[in-house]
Amino acid sequence: MSVNNIDAQTAHRWLSSGEAILIDVREADEFSAEHIACAASVPLSRIPDLFDQMAVPKGRKIIFQCLMGGRGGRACVALPADRVGDYEVYNIEGGITAWKHAGLPVVGAASPALSIFRQVQVIVGALVAALVIVGFLGLTLGFVLAGILGVALFVAGLTGWCGLAMVLRRMPWNRA
Secondary structure (H helix, E strand, C coil): CCCEEHHHHHHHHHHEEEECCCCEEECHHHHCCCCCCCCEEECCHHHHHHHHHHCCCCCCCCECCCCCCHHHHHHHHHHCCCCCCCCCCEEEEHHHHHHHHHCCCCECCCCCCCHHHHHHHHHHHHHHHHHHHHHHHHHHHHHHHHHHHEEEEEEEEHHHHCCHHHHHCHHHHCCC
């Protein structure tokens, strides 16, 4: 299945007229910090089971949205092909960022702190870079540990479970 991208204004028009439903595929903490008012929260890892989780009226367009459009695009292709036939599926190009740039309203205000998702990316990215440098300096263990972090990210992407994210949620700067 290919990804049909639409702009924020088109999505807004379809949502306002009742032609479409909006599904935010970001993680729960991202959604609770800021979201589009009419959006349902269904994280990307749960999209393959979307039709088992919620009733989607036949003939209604399904619009996916994330922060910048990447996860929304992946959600479009993650829907089971045998169940998507009655629906037109779209992704908001540029995600909620494009929505806000178009001057459209959101619920909540994103805090200046980084989302848990981005905190994990920063921490693991910095560790991998440092460990690769250590590896090039002659300590093979650096490459091994960088590889282990890569596998951990791979598993987190497949399963939706991330131990580092669970630890970060408990940190004082991430508490509401």
